[in-house]
Amino acid sequence: MRGIRVIGAATLLGLAAGAGAAQGDGFETIFLKDGQRVVGDVVAEKPEALYVDLGYDLLKVPRESIARRAKGEEAGAVVAAAPGATTVDASGFFSTGVLRPSPVKELVAKFGESVVSIETPSGKGSGFLINDQGYAITNAHVIEGETRIAAIFYQNTAGGGLARRRVEDAEIVSVNPFFDLALIKLPLPADVKPSHVILGNGEDVNTGDSVFAVGNPLGLERSVTQGIISNRSRNLEGQLFLQTDTAINPGNSGGPLFNARGEVIGVTSRGARADMADNLGFAIPIAYVKDFLHHREAFAFDKTNPNSGYRYLDPPRRPRREKPEGLAGPKADRTATK
Missing domain, CATH: 2.40.10.10 (Trypsin-like serine proteases)
Known part of the structure; x- marks a missing residue:
């Protein structure tokens, strides 16, 4: 772990004495940007680094190396997982995780099959599969106003090339036009087993x-x-x-x-x-x-009801103030000076 060093016992005593409210905050997991984790008790928080008590040594962790921190149940849930492991979200609909850094070439080979091309009568866009059931994310503006949606899969072949497969009749599941997001379901052929992100x-x-x-x-x-x-x-x-x-x-x-x-x-x-x-x-x-x-489900698409079902109300008009007699308005003034 570059930039992270172990502090001596004397320094440990000094930091612990001056840690104040930070001392004894308890078990915590610190996720590093390189995919590694540090587990221990944060005894001091400085502007440039955290000092973590590992039980036998004190570790200085530069803040620039930290991706995020987790405490309690969240930390306990991920500590058991090996570095690079992924977990299924509580909804069971997509996967999350902290993977190991890799060259772009390797990552494209690994996750490239999950990226699809979206085609409609009016244009083209992109999307990506989020699970093995054929559900994919794309932009709402890619499918806006369309009901005929097709997708193209790109699968790696044994010879190192790509096989191009087109599927028709993708189903619009949910649309959120405010955040420009859409969820669609692609009909997966029996012999197509693409990866997901x-x-x-x-x-x-x-x-x-x-x-x-x-x-x-x-x-x-x-x-x-x-x-x-x-x-x-x-x-x-x-x-x-x-x-x-x-x-x-x-x-x-x-x-x-x-x-x-x-x-x-x-x-x-x-x-x-x-x-x-x-x-x-x-x-x-x-x-x-x-x-x-x-x-x-709150954004479920209903092709039989394209309207949102609500309308914005106009704000009330500001009341006009009565002008005192003998005072001309701006229009009258401009007329008088012509």
Whole structure:
């Protein structure tokens, strides 16, 4: 674990004496960005590092190396799992986990089959499978106004190539137009067994982290682009986005944004126009995606009722103030000066 060092006993006594309220907070698991974990009692918290009592030594953990922290039941649930293990979410609908960092080439080979091309009569987009039942995430604007939706799978073959399989009649399950998310169900042929993605933790995302996207920009299937997180909390029209310099173009919409461990941390959604700027791409944070999936029944799509069922009420008009006699309004003043 680079940047992490063991502190001597004398230093341990000094830190413990000055730890104050931080001392004795109890069992805690610290997840590092390289996929490793540190388990112990945090006896001191400094601006640049945490000091963790392992029971026999004190460990200094730089804050820049920390992805997230967990206490109590959450920590106990993951300690038993081996590094790189994945778990099924409590909903049973998708998988989460902290994977080991790997080269992009290996991650694309491992999770590339989970990325699909979405086709409608009006255009193309991308999507990705979240489980082995054929459920996939894409953008709401990719399927907006459409009922005929097809998907293309790309499967690795024994010869090292890709087999292209097209399926028709994808079903729209849920749509959230406010967050530009849609859940669809693809009819899987009996001989198609594609992989699915692992959803990451939005709290692990930091500015400068390496990321890559897989999608179909301008119809160029299976394109991989790489970059970094430029900003983890970019406000656009009241919604937070991940800003990235990873190339995002029309056709990437709905595809996954992966971190350096192969976990999906966002859904590529929009990019800047070429005549305005370069290296400006945006992705919907994974926290919004998880919330959408947890409450997918609330956003269930009903093709027989395209209306939302509610309308916005106009605000009440401001009452007009009576003008004192003898005072001309602005219009009268302008007329008088002509």
